Amino acid sequence: xxxRPAILVVDDEDVALGNxxxxxxxxxxEVTAVSxxxxxxxxxxxxxxxxxLTDLKMEKVDGLRILERTKELYPDTxxxxxxxxxxxxxxxxxxxxxxVHYLSKPIDLSELREAVREKAVGETVSKVLYPNDNVxxxxxxxxxxxxxxxxx
Numbered sequence: 001x002x003x004r005p006a007i008l009v010v011d012d013e014d015v016a017l018g019n020x021x022x023x024x025x026x027x028x029x030e031v032t033a034v035s036x037x038x039x040x041x042x043x044x045x046x047x048x049x050x051x052x053l054t055d056l057k058m059e060k061v062d063g064l065r066i067l068e069r070t071k072e073l074y075p076d077t078x079x080x081x082x083x084x085x086x087x088x089x090x091x092x093x094x095x096x097x098x099x100v101h102y103l104s105k106p107i108d109l110s111e112l113r114e115a116v117r118e119k120a121v122g123e124t125v126s127k128v129l130y131p132n133d134n135v136x137x138x139x140x141x142x143x144x145x146x147x148x149x150x151x152x
Contacts, residue, residue: 006030006047007116010040010054010066011082016105020053020082023109024116037061041069048074051119056083056094064097071098078119082107 007029011017014035021033032049034040037058044052044066052070056063067079081094084105094102101115 004028004030005050006032008040008043008049008052008054009033010035010037010052010058010063012036012055012058016055020107020112023112024053027113027116029116037063037066040066044069044073049077051116052077052079053116054079054081056081057085064094067094067097067099080115080119 007024009017009020009024009031010033011020012035017033017035021031024031032043032047034043038061040052040054041061043049049070052066054063054066063081063083067081070077070079078100079098080101080103081099082103082105100119103112103115
């Protein structure tokens with residue numbers, strides 16, 4: 001088992017990026033923080049993360065592209081979308097594309113901590129519970145995803 005879940009945080013607003021990284025590091029996560037979609041794609045090419053937390057609206061490469069690329073490379077990696085421009089349409093689009101959670105800015109820190117703990121630690125626990133059975137681990141993760149989508 002990995003020591004600490006690895007989280008990729010992507011936001012083109014420096015203050016938001018710094019705050020998110022700070023909060024998650026204080027929670028004990030291994031955090032890689034990048035300030036653009038292009039940097040996020042490069043980070044994903046170098047390493048698999050337990051969780052990706054990305055802003056939706058960014059210049060050039062947006063959060064949906066990061067979500068799509070994450071799922072192409074690492075289908076079991078969870079993605080949480082964050083945005084200052086929350087709409088029902090963007091939330092539905094993000095969730096249909098594979099995001100497991102959608103947080104509006106300004107972010108409620110207790111909601112952020114809970115969502116990250118559930119997704120990052122939950123996936124790690126699933127891999128420990130079923131270390132040699134990716135089918136069972138994958139089914140457990142998909143069931144949790146379906147439950148979340150239904151409960152929205």
